[in-house]
Amino acid sequence: MKRLFKSISLLALVAGVFTSCNNSESSNNGDRGALASNVAEKVYVAPGEHDDYYAFISGGYSGNLTVYGLPSGRMFKEIPVFSQFPTSGYGYSEETKPMLNTSHGFIPWDDSHHPDISQTNGKLDGRWVFINGNNTPRIAKIDLKTFETTEIIEVPNSGGNHSSSFVTENTEYVVAGTRFSVPIPQQDISIKEYKGKFKGTLSFISVDPEDGRMAIKFQLLMPGFDYDLGHPGRGKSHGWFFFTTYNTEEAHTLLEVNASQNDKDFIAAINWKAIEEYVNNGGGKMMPAKYAHNVYDEHTHSATSTMMDEVLMVDPTEVPGAVFLLPTPKSPHGVDVDPSGEYIIGNGKLSADLTIHSFDNMINAIENEKFDGDAYGIPIIQFEDVLEGTVTQAGLGPLHTEFDGKGNAYTTFFISSELVKWNLETREVIDRQPNYYSVGHVMIPGGNSREPFGKYAVAMNKITKDRYLPTGPELEHSAQLFDISGEKMELLLDFPTHGEPHYAAGIPADIIKENSQKIYRLEDNKHKYVTPTAGDARVERNGNEVHIYMSMIRSHFTPDNIEGIKVGDKVYFHITNHEQDFDVPHGFAMMGANNAELLIMPGQTKTLFWEPKQVGVWPFYCTDFCSALHQEMQGYIRVSPASSNLELSWSLGE
Amino acid sequence: MCAAVCVIAFAACKNDTQSNADTTTTTNVASENSARQGQAFIKDDEGQPTVLDIAIGSESHSTLVAAVQAAELENALVNAGPLMVFAPTNEAFDALPEGTVEDLLKPENKPKLAYILKHHVTPGNYDKEFLKKFKKLGQASNQNIAVTVEGDDVYVGGAKILASVPAGNGIVHVVDKVIIPEQ
Numbered sequence: 001m002k003r004l005f006k007s008i009s010l011l012a013l014v015a016g017v018f019t020s021c022n023n024s025e026s027s028n029n030g031d032r033g034a035l036a037s038n039v040a041e042k043v044y045v046a047p048g049e050h051d052d053y054y055a056f057i058s059g060g061y062s063g064n065l066t067v068y069g070l071p072s073g074r075m076f077k078e079i080p081v082f083s084q085f086p087t088s089g090y091g092y093s094e095e096t097k098p099m100l101n102t103s104h105g106f107i108p109w110d111d112s113h114h115p116d117i118s119q120t121n122g123k124l125d126g127r128w129v130f131i132n133g134n135n136t137p138r139i140a141k142i143d144l145k146t147f148e149t150t151e152i153i154e155v156p157n158s159g160g161n162h163s164s165s166f167v168t169e170n171t172e173y174v175v176a177g178t179r180f181s182v183p184i185p186q187q188d189i190s191i192k193e194y195k196g197k198f199k200g201t202l203s204f205i206s207v208d209p210e211d212g213r214m215a216i217k218f219q220l221l222m223p224g225f226d227y228d229l230g231h232p233g234r235g236k237s238h239g240w241f242f243f244t245t246y247n248t249e250e251a252h253t254l255l256e257v258n259a260s261q262n263d264k265d266f267i268a269a270i271n272w273k274a275i276e277e278y279v280n281n282g283g284g285k286m287m288p289a290k291y292a293h294n295v296y297d298e299h300t301h302s303a304t305s306t307m308m309d310e311v312l313m314v315d316p317t318e319v320p321g322a323v324f325l326l327p328t329p330k331s332p333h334g335v336d337v338d339p340s341g342e343y344i345i346g347n348g349k350l351s352a353d354l355t356i357h358s359f360d361n362m363i364n365a366i367e368n369e370k371f372d373g374d375a376y377g378i379p380i381i382q383f384e385d386v387l388e389g390t391v392t393q394a395g396l397g398p399l400h401t402e403f404d405g406k407g408n409a410y411t412t413f414f415i416s417s418e419l420v421k422w423n424l425e426t427r428e429v430i431d432r433q434p435n436y437y438s439v440g441h442v443m444i445p446g447g448n449s450r451e452p453f454g455k456y457a458v459a460m461n462k463i464t465k466d467r468y469l470p471t472g473p474e475l476e477h478s479a480q481l482f483d484i485s486g487e488k489m490e491l492l493l494d495f496p497t498h499g500e501p502h503y504a505a506g507i508p509a510d511i512i513k514e515n516s517q518k519i520y521r522l523e524d525n526k527h528k529y530v531t532p533t534a535g536d537a538r539v540e541r542n543g544n545e546v547h548i549y550m551s552m553i554r555s556h557f558t559p560d561n562i563e564g565i566k567v568g569d570k571v572y573f574h575i576t577n578h579e580q581d582f583d584v585p586h587g588f589a590m591m592g593a594n595n596a597e598l599l600i601m602p603g604q605t606k607t608l609f610w611e612p613k614q615v616g617v618w619p620f621y622c623t624d625f626c627s628a629l630h631q632e633m634q635g636y637i638r639v640s641p642a643s644s645n646l647e648l649s650w651s652l653g654e
Numbered sequence: 655m656c657a658a659v660c661v662i663a664f665a666a667c668k669n670d671t672q673s674n675a676d677t678t679t680t681t682n683v684a685s686e687n688s689a690r691q692g693q694a695f696i697k698d699d700e701g702q703p704t705v706l707d708i709a710i711g712s713e714s715h716s717t718l719v720a721a722v723q724a725a726e727l728e729n730a731l732v733n734a735g736p737l738m739v740f741a742p743t744n745e746a747f748d749a750l751p752e753g754t755v756e757d758l759l760k761p762e763n764k765p766k767l768a769y770i771l772k773h774h775v776t777p778g779n780y781d782k783e784f785l786k787k788f789k790k791l792g793q794a795s796n797q798n799i800a801v802t803v804e805g806d807d808v809y810v811g812g813a814k815i816l817a818s819v820p821a822g823n824g825i826v827h828v829v830d831k832v833i834i835p836e837q
Binding site: 256257260263330350351352353392393396397414415416417434436437438462463465466 | 692693696729730733734735737769772777778780784787788792794795796798
């Protein structure tokens with residue numbers, strides 16, 4: 001044993017030699033200065049110029065969605081989705097608290113995973129981006145006119161909402177699948193009863209083509225596997241949806257061993273059009289289910305939360321010909337359908353190979369009933385009959401594949417930490433590039449649609465280590481941008497991303513940038529507590545509840561002196577920003593308030609709740625440097641003892 | 655020992671120049687950097703040693719280390735893993751038919767060597783006791799190897815586990831045989 005322990009001096013010697021090799025190489029690079037500067041040019045966006053692409057990158061455990069530009073890698077915005085965001089007051093303001101309501105009550109956080117942009121005819125239309133909350137299952141919709149989260153729907157009968165949120169070709173549905181199977185309906189049973197008693201659901205959430213309103217059309221009650229990722233069919237396979245599964249062993253403990261026993265798990269193929277027809281003809285059973293549906297209205301600037309009480313459940317065995325299982329090796333993570341809709345690629349995450357199924361083979365096998373038994377009544381198609389081929393020894397630990405629309409696929413390999421380009425027809429590897437380090441997903445703008453824009457690929461890594469200046473033990477994750485327009489991929493840029501990006505969605509900037517809203521019209525403000533003119537500003541008391549109708553404009557609040565507030569009051573500041581200029585928000589912060597600030601956009605009303613606890617005179621101020629007199633934008637509130645009889649009064653400039 | 659290390663180091667440098675020479679015909683700057691870049695080359699004396707560190711630090715595994723470096727698999731052994739490496743001793747390599755190792759270390763046999771080495775790696779991290787729960791293991795070569803138990807001894811692909819060293823990103827099991835893939 002002893003001789004096994006590493007000898008520091010030996011290691012140091014070897015490391016020293018490696019370093020000297022490194023040095024000689026970097027001097028080699030120095031000789032190729034012209035090439036290096038050419039790379040710099042490819043990501044350089046001159047001051048004042050715009051990037052060519054938006055990239056919406058999931059924030060993982062931040063619960064949010066970040067907006068980047070490509071090729072520069074500059075971050076433009078963090079959009080709060082599932083998490084309270086003190087920067088803007090999202091989830092703290094009275095108007096947005098309902099957005100985070102669930103059947104479990106108010107939840108200030110989630111784990112956001114897979115953004116996907118809405119499509120029309122299989123092409124990105126840039127209207128909305130959807131993203132899933134993984135922990136307490138939810139799907140959110142972000143409006144790409146305002147870049148604000150405008151709707152969140154909870155997904156019942158789910159646990160670990162991971163195989164989500166992917167849209168079909170015309171955004172008919174945004175689809176959500178459960179990672180963790182659970183008792184359905186939930187009940188007090190032993191965990192040991194997992195096998196057979198626990199089930200997984202795949203949820204098809206319809207999206208209204210006009211206003212994007214979401215509703216759960218139906219849930220499909222599936223065997224108790226783990227549903228990992230999903231991808232809609234494209235073109236000829238439009239109408240089908242594919243989900244990867246692992247833990248087909250139905251283990252409930254030590255999954256790292258017990259869920260790796262079967263050589264093959266399944267890709268579940270769902271003919272959602274057939275199920276839609278079944279449902280439209282009265283199929284399925286309504287079952288009780290409690291879930292929140294939260295909608296933000298940009299005219300009232302307020303969200304409402306509605307608790308739903310039932311959902312339509314479909315038993316797949318009652319819709320023959322709608323659900324099949326395709327055996328796929330090694331606990332597949334990603335399932336990805338190429339833009340033609342023909343190839344269904346399984347990324348077996350413990351494998352060195354990629355499995356490519358063919359849609360035509362699948363249809364043929366179904367028609368000829370080439371089945372190899374069934375799982376809980378769902379036919380299993382024979383592996384050899386659906387398999388088109390494999391990419392052998394492509395790398396180790398494939399996770400996810402995107403496409404460039406030119407016949408090539410790009411697969412990330414976690415364990416061997418590389419991005420591999422291969423040809424869809426020949427299944428030969430064309431190029432491989434290392435990632436720094438341990439890449440998760442890759443994103444090509446439009447790569448999840450029928451018409452990808454095969455110019456850039458962004459590899460999103462799980463591990464950063466030495467890529468940037470060190471910042472202690474906790475590091476932002478790293479991403480690498482590749483130019484994929486040539487035969488070989490070219491590393492252009494390395495940039496940090498916020499939270500943990502699990503996936504991203506990219507789109508040419510031209511599709512959405514002209515629609516981006518600049519202000520909210522004050523005359524369209526339908527907020528219940530709006531202060532339309534400074535003359536409407538006032539303070540009203542109703543028992544111990546105090547409503548302050550306040551307006552703000554450069555560079556004062558109306559009113560800015562308020563007296564007659566008492567300890568124990570429940571004070572609501574309803575503040576309307578009277579600016580109508582682009583990019584002139586005002587902020588509002590109240591000393592001692594137990595929540596956050598508000599950042600109020602021009603024409604918008606937001607409400608901050610405050611419970612004064614101490615007698616005295618307490619200041620408030622504008623937090624956003626709004627003008628040359630920003631520092632003068634302040635006010636005072638006098639707080640008297642609870643027993644005080646001081647009348648309410650308010651003023652400005654008196 | 656110094657001789658062995660120097661040889662390895664020399665081989666690594668030699669590979670370097672070779673890969674530079676190979677790639678100068680392309681215009682791909684990034685791939686030229688890649689050979690000696692990556693997690694394997696980060697200086698880190700605070701973290702727990704990786705499976706690669708452990709192999710490098712072991713006198714009885716100089717043949718294996720030379721093979722890993724010839725196959726340029728260093729970065730694959732230092733990532734997040736988890737990785738379980740079955741590390742044949744120098745004696746295990748010596749027991750192969752004469753000339754086998756020399757042959758595998760030739761540049762033209764790099765893919766074959768890499769495949770054999772990957773056959774010694776499992777994506778997982780299980781100690782010897784825990785391995786008794788398995789009947790087989792899925793290796794990075796995409797082949798399975800059998801796990802058998804004889805008394806207190808655990809055999810993987812016919813090789814007996816002699817000792818085990820936990821690593822930051824997995825575990826190294828020292829084995830007495832080279833596990834040759836069936837295919």
